[in-house]
Amino acid sequence: QLSLFRFTVKRPFSTSHSSVDSKEMKKFQLLAHKWWDEEGEYAALHSMNDIRVPFIRDTLLSMSSNYHLGNPLSGIKVLDVGCGGGLLSEPLGRLGASVTGIDPVEDNIRTADRHKSFDPVLAKRIQYKSSSLEEIVEESMETFDVIVASEVVEHVADLEMFIKCCSQVLKPEGSLFITTINKTQLSYVLGIVVAEKIMGIVPEGTHEWEKFVPPEELEHLLESNGFAVKTLKGMLYNPLSGSWSWMESTSLNYAVHAVKAGAGAQPHATDTLPETDIQQRSATAGTA
C-alpha cells in the first residue's frame, strides 16, 4: 500500500528553471503529425473531449450570469497550456472563447496551426504559440480568464513553478482546469502496463509513473499558491467503448477546477483558506 501523503518529498530540480522537461518534449515530437487521427494514437484524448469540454463549459456557465447558449464561451479568454495539436483548443474556440494555445514542441504548433487554418472562424479565435508557460508570463500578466492544463501536469518538470506561473497569467477569480493521472498502484497497472504496453491505448513511453500527481499533492500546491479548489472528480476510460465517464474514485484519472483568489486577498501558505475566499463568487469570473 503506497503512502499517498508524501508532501515532504520534493521533486528533483532541473538545472534550468523551467517547467518544461526536454525528454518529454522529444516523446511528443515524434507523434506531432498524429494528433488529428481520431482513431490513432490520440484517440483517447479525442474522446476525452466528450467529458472535459462539457465540464469546462458548464462550470464556466454556472459562474456567469450573462451568456448565450448559442455562443456559451463568447468573450472568455482561455489559455490552453500544452495544447498539443489543438484537440481541446478547437472545441473551446467553437464555443466562442478566444483561445491562446501554447506548446513547447514546435511541430505540435505547426500541426495545430494548419488544422485550424481551414476554418475561418477558428483561425480568428485561436492563436497558437510555440512556447513554454514561463516564457509568456511577462507579457501576459493577469490576462486570461481561464487556463486549461489538460493531461499536462504529469509531464512538467517543476509542478510548483508551473502552478505559480498559472497564477500569474490568470486574472483574479479566474479559473484553472487541470486533468491528470493519479499516482497509485492502480494507475501503474492500468495506466502504464495495460494502457501503454498491453492495449496500446496510449503510445508506449508517454507516461512515467514517477511523475503522476496524486490529487492531495495537487490540491496542496494549488491552495498554497493562491487557489481555492472547487471541484475534484474522478474520470474513467472504458477501452471497449472508447469513451470516458465520471466516477467517484480519483485513483486513476481525475479533473480539478480551482479558482484564483480575488484581487486584494493575500495568498496564504496554509492548508485552508479564509471563509471569504471560498464563498467569493463574482459575476465577472469567467467573462472578459
Add this chain to the structure above:
Amino acid sequence: SSAAMAALRGRALLAPLGARLRAGLRAPLRSSASAPPLYDVVVSGGGMVGSAMAAVLGHDIHFHDKKIALLEAGPRKEYDHMPDSYSNRVSSISPGSATLLSSCGAWDHVCSLRLKPFRRMQVWDACSEAMIVFEKDDLDDMGYIVENDVIMSALTKQLDAVADRVEIFYRSKAVGYTWPLPSHTCDTSPWVQIELADGRRLQTKLLIGADGHNSVVRKEAEIKNIEHQYDQSAVVATLHLSEATDNNVAWQRFLPTGPIALLPLSDTASSLVWSTSHDHASELLAMDEECFVDSINSAFWSNINHSDFIDTAGAMFRSAISLLNPSGTAVRQLPPSVAKVDPESRAMFPLGMGHATEYVQHRVALIGDAAHRVHPLAGQGVNLGFGDIACLAHHLSAAAFSGSDLGSLKHLLKFETERQRHNVSLIAATDVLKRLYSTTLAPLVLLRTWGLQATNALPPVKVRI
C-alpha cells in the same frame, strides 16, 4: 431473406470508424486563394424533409451562430394563398411528426391553414370479413391528414424567419461532390466541396442528403442501396363524398391488386391513395369520372373476393375470440361512399421500396427517402423522414453545444444506429404486409385474416403499432 435483412441492417455496430472514411477517394483540390464559402451544414434537397431539417436546425439555439445552406433544384414557390380545392398530394402526419413541426414553429401555420385530424383507422381485407381498428383510448387524435403544399408553406415561413442563419439556394442543383481525405494526412481542405450546376461552389462541414429516393448524395458517396420496384403505381385523387359526415376515420382496404385508402380532408372531401398494378392504374386515370367513382365505391363495398370457406373460417375464429376477449371485436363502421372526383386531380406515380445500407459517412448523413423508401400502405413515409430529423437534430445540437466537429462520425453513427433500429423493422414489416396482401390464395388469406383479427383483439400489440 435473412441475408437481405442482414444487409439492410448495415454494418456491425462495432465496425471501425476507419471503414467509413471512404474507399473511393477523389483527387484532392488545389488550394485556392479565395476558398468557396464555408457552411456548417448544407442540406441538399428542399422538399418537406430537407426543408424541415433546415428549419429545425435554424431554430436550434445551439446553432444560433452557425451557417446553414439549403439547396433546392426547383424555384421558390409562393404559398400566399391556399387554393380552395385540395391538392392531390397529402400525407398522414403522426403526432410525433406534429411535435417536430411544432418545435420549429411550423405546426401553428399548418393549423391555421388547413388539416384534418382523424381519430380512428379501419383496415380490412377484401377477401374476408377480417378487420382491424386503430383508435386511441384517450380520444386524442391518431394523426392528421395534411396536404404537402400546406406543410411546405408552413416550413417556408419558418425558414424565412431564420434567414440570417439559413440561406436557401433556389434553382440550384448540385452536380458534383468532392469528398475530403481524412484531414490528418494532408494539406487539402477537410471539408466537403459542392459544385452547383451554375458553376458556383460551396464547402461544408456536414452534408445532409435529403434529395429523395434517387438521391445523388447517396450515389456519389457510393453508399449501397437495396431497392426493389414494386409492380405497382399509386393513383391519387381528390374525392367528394356523397354526404357530409364527421369524416374522422382513415379507411384502408386490402384488395388483391393492392390497398385502397381514403384519407379524410374535410367533412365532405377525402383524398384517395390507391396502390394497384401499373395497367390498372393507367386504366383508372384514363376512364371517365363516373366510372372512376364507381370503381372506388365498388372497391370499398364489394364482397366479390369473399369465399364461403374463408367467411366461415373467419366467423368461427371471431366467435372464439369473443369468448376469450369479449371486447376484442370492434364495431365495424361503414366507409363513406364517393359521389365525385375533382377534375384534374387524378395522377399516378410508381412505387418502390429502398433502404440504404448506411445512413452516414464522414461528413455525410442521409435522411428521408434518400435513406429509406416505403410503400404508402402504412402511411409512414414522411413520418420516418421527420423521425430521422428529430434524431439527427438532437445529436447535432448536442455536438454543437460541445464544440464538436459537426461532421464527425462519432455522433453521426449514433444517429444511424438509432434510426436503422427503428426503420428497418418498420420497412421490412411494410414490405411483408404488402406481399402478404397481394394474394387471394386461401391459406395466406386465412393466415392474414386470423392474424388481423387476433391483432385487433390484442391490445398490447395494437398499441405498439
